[in-house]
Amino acid sequence: MTVLPPEAEWRHRPGMDGLLKALDVTDGKARFVGGAVRDGLLGLPVNDVDIATTIVPHDVLDRLNAAGIKAVPTGIDHGTITAVLADGPVEITTLRQDVSTDGRRATIAYTENWRDDAARRDFTINALYADPLTGEISDYFGGIADLDARRLRFIGDASARIAEDHLRILRYFRFLARYGDNELDSCAYDACVAAANSLMALSRERIADELLKLLVVAVPVHALTLMVEGGILQPVLPEVDMAGVVRVEALIRREAQAGLTGAALRRLAALLPHDPTLADNVGARLKLSNKARKRLIVALEPAPEAETPRALAYRVGLEGAIDRLLLAQDQSLSALDLLEGWTPPVLPIGGGALIARGLPAGPDVAKALQAVQRRWVAEDFPDAERVGAIADQIVSKFQRARQ
Structure with missing residues (x-):
């Protein structure tokens, strides 16, 4: 029997016991689900905690209010209530099954059947449920074996799952980059390639969110290569090609050498051709914030000759200077030493x-x-x-x- 490590810190967050009590966990009405269970089994840090429950949303809301727990109906039409605890929010979603889907949104019905809820999820490793009291895992589709093998599989037929939600194409490559470092599931990959044009039906915000999550994964290069080779991004980001993937790979090496954490927007800048105007157009197309678009532009603007690292940081800010220096393959990383612990000063005269x-x-x-x-x-x-x-x-x- 597979169980969650009992010492996992996220299982003992302040207010968690009260929340679980309000959801009748002793009667089996609530289980941890998804990412927290998956990453908990791998011993990875857990940030977001999700709970699945057989209790319908309005009753969840009433129970939390009665228990004095702040509750926000963030997605009540889709079965989700957010409980606000001291260490962060916990999403509570009533078990669901799909009635109909169109690739962008689903019509759902509530259920008390845990397997039916698991069947509507995307990948086997995301359809794992854990009893909050015992840590015992409920695994309906072989997710634990896939997790052990570092194998990424859709639940059921890949084409059918993608047709239900086109975003699963991008999610497939993000999860492949993070968890699927074993043999590629050719059927799943072929299904993603065949359905790539369906990404055009998605909102650009959803595409941007998934792409940035992929780029910030420690090692996204293999997944990006597969995406370019399969024409996955061609319908929505035709600017991205293998030259961009090579630049991302080089950037990741430089980030590691400099001891700096990878930044999604910096890696997006590397993925795009070295053209600030084009980068701004891409940022607008992806509905990025003005701040994010500005960062892309600054990262790719041509630098004045003989500008020192500190002069650059004074002109464009520390973040922009670090991006620029890391992206410049001909720039020695020792230039970053001049910025360590340095804050651009204010001109001491007016x-x-x-x-x-x-x-x-x-x-x-x-x-x-x-x-x-x-x-x-x-x-x-x-x-x-x-x-x-x-x-x-x-x-x-x-x-x-x-x-």
Whole structure:
């Protein structure tokens, strides 16, 4: 009998016992499900905890309110209530079975049959349920064996499962990158390739979410290669090709050498051609936030020649400078040492100080201040005393020019 490790920290979060009691766990009405069970068995960190229950959503809401647990009806129409605990939210979803699907959304009916609920999930390793009291695993489709073998399989026929929800194509490659490092399921891969055009029916936000989750996986290169070879992204991101995958692979090596955590947006920048305008267009197409789009643009903008790492960081921010330095294959990683523990400073002088030195108020003040700033940056951000000397020189130059 397979059981969850009893010492798993996430099983003992503050408020979890009260939540499980409210859901009648002693009567078998609630079980942990999905990612927490899967990663718990692998000994991986667990962030999100999901609970499946036979209790219908409105009753779940009533039970949590009666127990004094904050409850948010985040997806009540689809059977999901979110319980807000001290260490984070827990999603509670009533057992469901599909009545109809169209590839984007499903019409569901509630059930009390655990196997029926498992049958509507995507992969065998995601259809594992754990008794919160004993940790005993309920495995209806061989998920534990697949997890042990690092094998990724759809539940049932892959084409049928993809037809139910087109996003499963992208999920397949994300989970393949993270868990499926054994022999590729050719039937599943072929089904994804055959259905690639159906990704066009999905919202760009859902596509972006899955793609960024894939890119941040420790080793996504094999999955990305399969996606490019199979034309998976061609309908929605035709800009992505094998050259982009090679750039991602090189970036991952540089991130590791620099001891830095992989960043999804930085890797997306590597995946795209080195063109900031195109990157902005892709960001807009994927409905990324303005901040995310700006990061892509900054990462791919051509850098001025002879710009020092600190000058770059002052101009575009630390995050942008690190992205740029990591993406530049011809740039030594030692340049990153100059940014470690460094915060871009503020110019220690303002326009008033220039006026006090005899520069008449007006447009020349802004121009002179910009000249002071350029010299300050070029000299690697010297102290206020040196800035004062620079200001004296610049003001004198402007005064002579007015004579």
